[in-house]
Amino acid sequence: MSACEFESVEKCLESHLPEAELTEVQRILFGKETKKLDLPASAVEAASERDFELKGYRFDAVQEQLRPPRRIRVGLIQHRIVLPTDAPILDQITAMHNRIGELVEVAAMCGVNIICFQETWTMPFAFCTREKDPWTEFAESAEEGNTTRFCQELAKKYNMVVVSPILEREELHSTLWNTAVVISNSGNVLGKSRKNHIPRIGDFNESTYYMEGDTGHTVFQTQFGKIAVNICYGRHHPLNWFMYSMNGAEIIFNPSATVGALSEPMWSIEARNAAIANHCFTCAINRVGTEHFKSEFTSGDGKKAHHDFGHFYGSSYVAAPDGSRTPGLSRTRDGLLVVEMDLNLNRQISDKWSFKMTGRYAEYAEELTKAVRHDFKPKIVKE
Numbered sequence: 001m002s003a004c005e006f007e008s009v010e011k012c013l014e015s016h017l018p019e020a021e022l023t024e025v026q027r028i029l030f031g032k033e034t035k036k037l038d039l040p041a042s043a044v045e046a047a048s049e050r051d052f053e054l055k056g057y058r059f060d061a062v063q064e065q066l067r068p069p070r071r072i073r074v075g076l077i078q079h080r081i082v083l084p085t086d087a088p089i090l091d092q093i094t095a096m097h098n099r100i101g102e103l104v105e106v107a108a109m110c111g112v113n114i115i116c117f118q119e120t121w122t123m124p125f126a127f128c129t130r131e132k133d134p135w136t137e138f139a140e141s142a143e144e145g146n147t148t149r150f151c152q153e154l155a156k157k158y159n160m161v162v163v164s165p166i167l168e169r170e171e172l173h174s175t176l177w178n179t180a181v182v183i184s185n186s187g188n189v190l191g192k193s194r195k196n197h198i199p200r201i202g203d204f205n206e207s208t209y210y211m212e213g214d215t216g217h218t219v220f221q222t223q224f225g226k227i228a229v230n231i232c233y234g235r236h237h238p239l240n241w242f243m244y245s246m247n248g249a250e251i252i253f254n255p256s257a258t259v260g261a262l263s264e265p266m267w268s269i270e271a272r273n274a275a276i277a278n279h280c281f282t283c284a285i286n287r288v289g290t291e292h293f294k295s296e297f298t299s300g301d302g303k304k305a306h307h308d309f310g311h312f313y314g315s316s317y318v319a320a321p322d323g324s325r326t327p328g329l330s331r332t333r334d335g336l337l338v339v340e341m342d343l344n345l346n347r348q349i350s351d352k353w354s355f356k357m358t359g360r361y362a363e364y365a366e367e368l369t370k371a372v373r374h375d376f377k378p379k380i381v382k383e
C-alpha cells in the first residue's frame with residue numbers, strides 16, 4: 001500500500017486492535033474520549049452524495065455555578081484541488097468556490113458557527129515550482145477580491161464566521177502575502193492575519209513569492225469567541241502560538257499545506273501541544289491529494305527532478321486544552337470536521353494546570369532580549 005492510499009492511523013487501529021486494548025491505546029494516544037456529535041441525517045446524506053467525509057465530535061466542560069456554558073461549533077474543511085493545475089485560472093478558482101460552497105452548506109446544516117478552510121484554498125500549492133507565471137495570478141485583494149466577496153455571501157447566508165486563507169495581492173505596496181481573511185458572520189471583513197513564518201525547506205519555496213507577515217499576532221473578537229490564525233509553518237514555532245494566546249485567542253486555527261514525507265510524524269503533536277501549553281483550542285487543517293505541475297522542479301537535495309510535491313495527507317483535527325483531541329479526518333478524502341466545544345474549558349484547565357501563571361515570562365523576556373543581541377554570551381559553566 002502506498003502512503004497516498006493509507007486512510008488513517010485511527011481506522012487502522014480500529015480494524016486491528018481488540019476492543020479492550022483499543023480503548024487503552026486511544027486513551028493514551030488521544031486523551032480523554034471525545035464524544036461523537038449527533039449530526040442531522042440530511043447533512044450525513046448530503047455529504048455522502050457530494051462525496052466527502054463528515055465527522056462530528058464534542059468537547060464538554062464542567063458546568064460552572066457562575067458562568068453559563070459557552071458552547072460553539074467550528075468546522076474544518078480539507079479538500080483536493082478540483083481541476084488540473086494547467087486548467088484556466090478562473091475555471092480553477094470557480095471550481096474550488098463551487099466545491100467549498102457544497103461543503104459549507106453542509107456545515108450550516110450542522111450548526112457550525114465558525115468555519116476555516118485550508119491554506120491558500122483557491123489554488124494548487126504551486127510554490128514548489130518557483131515559477132511566477134501563472135501562479136501569482138491567483139493572488140487577490142483580501143478586502144475586495146472575488147474570493148472574499150464569495151465568502152462574505154456565505155457568512156451572511158449562514159450566519160457563520162468564515163476564515164479564508166488566500167494568496168493576497170496588496171496593490172498599495174505591490175506585495176504578495178500568504179493571508180487569512182477573517183469575515184464576521186455579519187458579512188463584514190473583520191481583518192486579516194498574514195503568515196508569520198515562511199518555510200525554506202524541501203520543495204516549500206514560498207519565500208520566492210511572499211515575505212514574512214506584518215500583522216503580528218492579531219486576535220479577532222467574534223460573536224462566538226476570540227479567534228486567531230497561525231498559518232501552516234508557524235505551527236513549528238511555539239512562541240508564535242504563545243503570542244496569539246497572550247493576545248487572548250480562545251481558538252487558534254492552523255490552516256496548512258504539508259506533505260507526508262516531510263512532516264507527518266510532527267502533525268499530530270504540534271497543534272495538540274499548543275492547545276495544552278496555551279490553555280486554548282487549536283484546529284489543524286491540511287489539504288489532501290497529489291498535485292501535478294507541468295514543469296519539473298528539484299528539491300535542492302541531489303534527487304531527480306519531479307512534477308509533484310508528494311501526498312498532502314489531510315488528517316485535520318481539533319485539540320483541546322486538556323490534551324484530548326478528535327480523531328483526524330481521512331488522509332485521502334475531502335472532508336468536513338464539525339466540533340462542538342465549550343470555551344469554558346480553557347479557563348477550567350488554566351485554573352487546574354496554571355501554565356500561564358507559572359510561566360516566568362518576565363524572566364524569559366529579559367533573557368531573550370539578551371540572547372538575540374550580537375554580543376550575547378551563552379551562560380555555560382565549564383570546569
Ligand SMILES: NC(=O)NCCC(=O)O
Pocket residue numbers: 119199204231232233234256257258259262263
Ligand atoms: N505551507 C507550509 O508552510 N508548509 C511547510 C511545511 C510544513 O510546515 O510542514
